[in-house]
Amino acid sequence: MHFRIKDGVTLDLLPTKQFKTIGIKVDFVAPLQATAITARALLAQVLETSTAAYPTQKALARELSRLYGASFGISVIKLGTKHVIRLTCSLVDEQYLDNFNDQQPLFEQGMALLKEVLFAPLLPDGNFDPMIFTQQRQNLLTAIKSLDDDKQYLANRRLQELLFTGQPTQAMSALGDTHVLNDLSAADVLGTYHDMLANDAVHVAVVGDVDEDRAQAAMADWPLADRTITDATPYYRWSLGDHVQNGDDEAPVVQAKLNLAYHLPIYRDDADFMAAVVFNAAFGGTPLSLLFTNVREKASLAYYASSGYNPFTGTLSVQTGIQAENQQRVEAIIAEQLKAVQQGNLSENLLAEVKASLLNARLAALDSPQRRLTGLLNTQLTHLHEPLAEWQKKLDAITVADVARVAQQVTLQATYCLHGGVQGAK
Known part of the structure; x- marks a missing residue:
């Protein structure tokens, strides 16, 4: 209400x-x-x-x-x-x-x-x-x-x-x-x-x-007066840069932190929003994901590897913990995972498992009073309200082709590595 x-x-x-x-x-x-x-x-x-x-x-x-x-x-x-x-x-x-x-x-x-x-x-x-x-x-x-x-x-x-x-x-x-x-x-x-x-x-x-x-x-007795609110968009839209920004710093760390940022111009009110959520989950947003499976488990190149998608800023980020000398190899294998999804090389089985994990997470949120309250602000700012049944219908409809279409809009914009130098990373 x-x-x-x-x-x-x-x-x-x-x-x-x-x-x-x-x-x-x-x-x-x-x-x-x-x-x-x-x-x-x-x-x-x-x-x-x-x-x-x-x-x-x-x-x-x-x-x-x-x-x-x-x-x-x-x-x-x-x-x-x-x-x-x-x-x-x-x-x-x-x-x-x-x-x-x-x-x-x-x-x-x-x-x-x-x-x-x-x-x-x-x-x-x-x-x-x-x-x-x-x-x-x-x-x-x-x-x-x-x-x-x-x-x-x-x-x-x-x-x-x-x-x-x-x-x-x-x-x-x-x-x-x-x-x-x-x-x-x-x-x-x-x-x-x-x-x-x-x-x-x-x-x-x-x-x-x-x-x-x-x-x-x-x-009723809270002394709040009327205020003029301009219904400005909550979305921060930005233009693609013409080159990748690179940075690194030394710090007393044994495990280097390699993070990557991408432009993903799909926002909460876009038709492809649900496909972007599924893409992130399949790419690096869940333990079932390509980054977790191929970078961490199979290649053993990372202590952890995950991704996050922000539908208010149109960004995708990847976080990894690695040995500093493996940075180029890790960047290459991350790029390979992205390219695979862009080309539609995503199994129907993984897609189904990722959808199931997203549904379970949504259902779990309904059991949390604080998470239910938090979701209300998003609804207020975006004017978007999706009942569970409608949300689930959209989730079920996502195909491998939809995920690939979203992945094709992902563009690397920045990389940053925090490392301990050659000695500290060994």
Whole structure:
């Protein structure tokens, strides 16, 4: 069920008795701007830490404990041309609690807590608390730097920077830039906060045993005004480069990380979207795939080899862990797998197995409250809603020829290898 609360403010409700919990998600969605990404990431950190009523992390944790172990968090996400600040809250449905004796049901209390976080932050003297702000800025800086300890994450980020050279909104992490972070003041982030409340599209979603009257009543006193939302496309469309960008760096790694990025100009709203999903699954997106079977298992050239497809940016990426001296051989065998699919050399048996794995993954997602909530934002942004039966019908109809047609649109655009040098890779 979908409701308009105000202009630019919506509520999606998935009423179900399937779960013993109630999940709530609130997304604040803004156009992706390189100048705002870092401030929004820091804002999320600060809002997650304290409110006027719960001025410390300990006080906030105590309230979550009082709500029978409710979980709460705020994260930031890049989705095509959009930047999202996401609040999530999960609460036990009190009808499953033997000792529940509160006057107010837990769903309403959870919504009240989210209201407190959003609209009553800790603002002594009209600005964020200096000590909390400084601490959270340092925490975010540490978090960004610690991500680079994950060498596959680091290699993928460097690959994105290569692929989107001169396009900072796509090259930058959803957490922002450390250089910008160091220069942000509490006043800067307060301005970002007010801008978010006034101008972002707001998508609230609830899954659980909640009816529409309760859901709408719980939002009735949220002070959200109408906002003007331009229905800009969530898809980041970009032109094919005239040559492949290549990069590499040395790092203290035994296992080199070789990542490749391709242009795949098929987006979520394209007729060939389902064929692109099947192509990715057959190419490298599942343990059944050609990359896993031929690069890792048969040739023993990689510790792992997989691919991922992003239908919001029209990109396909390949991630591998290899011995550095095998880089050219690995690149060659990856190219061979792609060429085979482009020529239609994909067995009907593999196609059937890949389709079955995709269906199983879709069915598994229906058993996850959080994954069901996450899918609702995609539906909001793309205006595309596919019931399971319709989705499965499209999946069943995909042929080897469809997969080959998609593969023929895949063009290598960037390669990046993070290695330990000759000595470190042996």
